[in-house]
Amino acid sequence: MNAPTPSIRPATSRTRKKALATLATVVALSATAWGLYEWRVASHFESTDNAYVQGNLIQITPQIGGTVVAILADDTDFVKAGQSLVKLDPADAKLALDQAEANLGQAVRQVRTLYANNGSFDAQIKLRESDVVRAQTEIARATDDLNRRQGLAGNGAVSKEELNHAQTQLSNGISALAAAQAGVTAAKEQLRSNQTMTEGVSVEKHPSVLSAAAKVREAWLATQRANLPAPVDGYVARRTVQLGQRVAAGTPMMSIVPLNQVWVDANFKEVQLRHIRIGQPVKLTADIYGTKVSYDGVVAGMGMGTGAAFALLPAQNATGNWIKVVQRVPVRVTLNAEQLVKNPLRVGLSMEAEVDVSQQDGKMLADAPRESALVQTSVYASLDSGAAAEVRRIVAANLGSH
Known part of the structure; x- marks a missing residue:
């Protein structure tokens, strides 16, 4: 019979213990490393893949x-x-413009007539005043005649009929003087009434001309539009x-x-918002380019409500059975314009955003109004300049030698 072999159980037990100790050490070191990474690095970043490119449509x-x-x-x-x-x-608009231009020309000529009437009424006043002087002369002559005849009537040198005739001449002169004075008053009132329509403004600035000119501008703009x-x-x-x-x-x-004015709306969970502030830097990648292309962004602001709050049919959490759903709030991120030129994005593309939240000195909400226009255009500003030139041309053509 052969000699019994030595037992291998002690050796196997020692190997197992050593392996377990090694595994425990690796797990402990890994947990420690992960904890250190989470504390020193990962806790300074908030990331989401629920982000999309937005822009002005x-x-x-x-x-x-x-x-x-x-x-x-x-x-x-x-x-x-x-x-x-x-x-x-543009056919209908051109017809309206032609009619408005004709009305403007007519308005200019009518206003010119008002100004011309000032001189006419002034001449009428002078004419009526000359009538007053003539009537006063006639009254003086008739008064002298009547006085002479009354002095001669006592000795029979003048008949009663001739004396009556002299008295009639005096009465007619007094009536003519009253009529001439009334004519002066009427002419002055006519002049004053006409002057209220013309005083203080030139023909070009007269309200009637300005009203007609506004119609020309309106019709001109319609042709341009x-x-x-x-x-x-x-x-x-x-x-x-x-x-x-x-x-x-x-x-x-x-x-x-305008693809040079796009931004990213990154929808972070509500638990991620506690450390996000305006002005924090953001790293972004787009699915269209992959991780080889990255964008530098900045947190520009945070939405005033969750997506559910602004939904067409908002959730009614106060009715029926309720299940808590983690809400998301859109965070607006502006992009680097030069990077957009090099690698353009399109509205609606998926993005991944990572915010560096280590800087906590920014604000969660904007506290000052915007100082300049968000977007603006000067394309429509030049339309009225042509209308103004057209108005000046028509007014000048109908002013004549005024």
Whole structure:
């Protein structure tokens, strides 16, 4: 019989204990490392993949009604500010402009007549005043005649009929003087009434002329508004207008998306908002480019409510069975303009956002109003300049030698 082999259980037990000790050490070191990472690094960041690119969707709508006669831009086209997008039939607007111009010319000539009447009424006053002087002369002569005849009537040198005739002449002179004086008063009232229509203003600034000029500007603007320009640089999207379509004022035709003015709405859970402040830096990546392209952003503000609060059908948590759902609040993040030029984004793209919350000196809510316009355009500012020139031309043409 062979000799018994030595037992291997002690050796196996020692190996197992050693492996368990090693595993426990690794787990402890890993937990410690994770704790240190969470404390020193991860706790300084808040991240979410519930983030999307947003931008201004500028609707192109007509200010007047009309029939579409030309479409000059289509979906995906890039357009510059001021470039024509759609043209409407301008025939009705031109007819209204012609009528307004004729009314303005007539108003100028009527006002010129008012100014000319001032001189006419002044001449009438002088004429009536000369009538007064003539009537006073006639009264003086008739008075002398009557006095002479009354002195001669006692000795029979003058008949009673001749004396009566002299008295009649004096009465007629007094009546003529009263009529002449009344004529002077009437002429002065007419002049004063006419002067109230003209004093203090020139023909060009007369209210009647200004009212007619306003109608010309209105009609002129209508002719210009038959051409719809792009208010900003951007890309055409959602074109719905068709050639020959009769559109009313305010009908959406297409949209312009300025991709240089996009931002990101990152929807953070409510428990993540406690450390997020305005001005904190944000790192973003887009699914369209992957992790090889990153964007530098800044927290610009936080929404005033959760998505559920502003939903079309908000949740009614006070009715029926209730299950708590973690809410999210949109945080607006502005992007670096140079990075957008190099790697453009589109509205609605998915993003991943990571906010560095180590800086806690910022504000959670803005506490001052915006000092400048968010967006603006000067495309429409030049429309009225042509109207003003047209008004000046018509007024000058109807002023004559005034």
